[in-house]
Amino acid sequence: MDYTVKSASGYDEKIGELVFMLEHVREGTLQATSGLNLEQLDSMGHGMANSAGALLAHIASIEKVHQLISFENRDFNDAELKEWGTAIELGANAREIICGYPLAHYTEKLASVRAVTLRELKAKNDSWLYGERRWPNGVAYNMYYLWFHVLEDEISHRGQIRSMAGRLLEVEERV
């Protein structure tokens, strides 16, 4: 792990710092789930609404939709919604559908989405980051916020995965 925030090489300055943060957070997400087997990925833990696997799929889906919004100024089309909708929404459908996969299924999806993010961000400059648009309800946002929110969402769900993974491993040790 690198504990000096600095602009990742190959990017405009602030975008590069954002990339440092995105990659740093991802490293922590991969550490939090490293070694979880299929059963642990599907397990909800007592009273948890979502499995660790579903949360990993959700993290990838949130990054994907923020690509569409920020790079293409659009939401999911029907085909994309079919592919990503369950992971975005979580809840009952996700519990039923997003299970039975090994860790690599999730990490490969995370990596392939991330590759697009990095390629696109490389082509942008810092002034793009401050570009403002409005949601349909009139509320303003900028591109910086969208990518800050991708970070925020991943860290938040990683916190949930960590408390779950801690418990799953404890149970494992007691058995």
Next chain:
Amino acid sequence: MDYTVKSASGYDEKIGELVFMLEHVREGTLQATSGLNLEQLDSMGHGMANSAGALLAHIASIEKVHQLISFENRDFNDAELKEWGTAIELGANAREIICGYPLAHYTEKLASVRAVTLRELKAKNDSWLYGERRWPNGVAYNMYYLWFHVLEDEISHRGQIRSMAGRLLEVEERV
């Protein structure tokens, strides 16, 4: 909520953006816990290691120790460790000691620690943010990383509080 990342007024540019993020995240933390009563703040939820109240105290303690490290280049002294140590460490002691307080106890502590953070950051410039030091084990870090980590830690525990608060409110509705 403001969804355009921009430098908070009165700060150097990048520090101001960090302040925007710190304040934005805090707003979410206060929303996530708004309305929790004493019993809900003390409740662990099934299988959770820490109560929502203990996590709020932890968020304040993490910000406090990062003030000492970044602004004073030191760790807790004995008196401070006595005051903050349980919240920093969480776990069994926190479960026993950090309970029986209403929400205002936690939000007042969060606010008083935050006031010091903002006052100190106002006096710094962006080059301070990139200043590097080394941990006793030789690993380098910069001030930017320390404050990014304060953000990261709060968001992560807020994610745990959210999954717990969701459950506590569901239970409430079923009763």
